[in-house]
Amino acid sequence: MKLLDLIHRWTGGIVGLVLAIMGLTGTILVHKESWLLLPHAGDALVTDPAAIGAATEKLLAAEPKAQSILYASDRSALHQLRLPKGAGAYADQAGNVVTRWQSQWERPELWIFDLHHHLFTGDFGETIIGVAGLAAIVFVVTGAMLWWRVRGTFRFRLWPRRLSRPAIVMQHRDFGIVMAPLLLLSAVTGTMMIFKPFAAIVIAPFGAPGAALAANAPAKAKSGPLAAHPDWRAIIAAAHARFPDAQIRLLALPRKPGDPIAIRMKRAAEWLPNGRSTLAFDAVDGRLLAATDALALPAGTQVFNGAYPLHAAKVGGLAWRLVMTVSGLALMLLGSLTVWTFWFRRPRQKRPR
Known part of the structure; x- marks a missing residue:
């Protein structure tokens, strides 16, 4: 368990900021149409x-x-x-231009989308996000295993009692186990869209994955x-x-x-x-x-095609948008507090007497 705890903490400290950015930008994009205030x-x-x-x-x-x-x-x-x-x-739907732009930086929904999908660095950034998605899956699994041994101390809190390392760790552990199903869904569906070998593993029970992905x-x-x-x-x-x-x-x-x-x-x-x-x-x-x-299309193809609408809340109406909003905000909170405790609230080493 010590090795598992070490892997969980170090990986979280390194990848947590990327996951926090993904959670925040994803939450904003879920409601993009609501704040696109144009004629x-x-x-x-x-x-x-x-x-x-x-x-x-x-x-x-x-x-x-x-x-x-x-x-x-x-x-x-x-x-x-x-x-x-x-x-x-x-x-508009009559073909009359309402507004135009010369660069994505003139439209917030465009550069936020680029940040969420590519970290402003194209294919390289997309790969980084895919790695962060795989790490998020590992976090959920290892975090659940680490929580199980101290499950008797469970106390649900949206925010730590204080910004000390022990309080943040306790809130992270108990809040994370509650959010685990949503976080796992977000991570799996997001990673499927980036890494096709991972997607092939997920859709394998529904038929030949290679043929299913090629059918698109x-x-x-x-x-x-x-x-x-x-x-x-x-x-x-x-x-x-x-x-x-x-x-x-x-x-x-x-x-x-x-x-x-x-x-x-x-x-x-x-x-x-x-x-x-x-x-x-x-x-x-x-x-x-x-x-x-x-x-x-084959069943596996249709399962793969369901990843994006679930991930981006493009199905299920307002109810599912609110569910994925909770998931995004939870990811932002867990990721940012993880980085804070790892880099700025690390326990001091005791000096030998």
């Missing part, structure tokens, strides 16, 4: 394919360098236009060069005709010659906010080349 953000969602097609046509005519459109959803009635070099814009790849389709004026209304109408019960969530323009126009849709039974039902259209004439129905 028309609270409008009723438009689901008519003709109206969506007209707005798409208007936006892409005004912004020919656009890379993609993230369409309005039930929680935010604004389309998000993504442009090169981090620029972008929000538009978009269908291969060869396209001609992008036409000067694609018929966006016809393309949007064809997408809705293929999946009548679905909402269009994302339209991505070709990045290089030969790439098709890609559309992602969310069918009614899907949890993933942007859906995994994908369509590929020929960039020359708008002809449908391939389509993938998310509800027909």
Whole structure:
């Protein structure tokens, strides 16, 4: 147990700050749509394919360098236009730009998202977060084992009685065991999205993990060069005709010659906010080349696709958002107090007499 306690304390002292940042930023992002105070953000969602097609046509005519459109959803009635070099814009559902930016630093929801997912350092930061997620899983398991031997002293406290090391350790131990299920869920689902080998272990009981993860790849389709004026209304109408019960969530323009126009849709039974039902259209004439129905994907794939909506509280309404808010705040509190006690309230070594 001494070795276990040593590993738990040292790892927590090193990784605790990253976990505290993840908890705080994750809590803020769970409620992103609620504090995105822009004109028309609270409008009723438009689901008519003709109206969506007209707005798409208007936006892409005004912004020919656009890379993609993230369409309005039930929680935010604004389309998000993504442009090169981090620029972008929000538009209402009629295709009128509400606000625009030249860098992610002009929009708090964008740089907070980057901090939460990449620590502002791209793929390297994402790897660090994945390692921190694995460490969080180890913390929950080892913390439960260490708590068990002193379970008779359990006292639930949201905050330590005093900011002394013994009081913080007691609060950390007892508060952590109560929050353990939520913390484990957050850590497992977050790490699944970063490390595919870990995700393969989690979804292995539901079928061949390799095939399940590969099934999420978009269908291969060869396209001609992008036409000067694609018929966006016809393309949007064809997408809705293929999946009548679905909402269009994302339209991505070709990045290089030969790439098709890609559309992602969310069918009614899907949890993933942007859906995994994908369509590929020929960039020359708008002809449908391939389509993938998310509800027909293997069971393991659908379990993997459920990780993000659970992690980011994109399913379950306000009740689940509040649950994940508790999880994020708990992670922030435990991580920050761990760093504080480890680096600034370490017990003094007794000098030999």
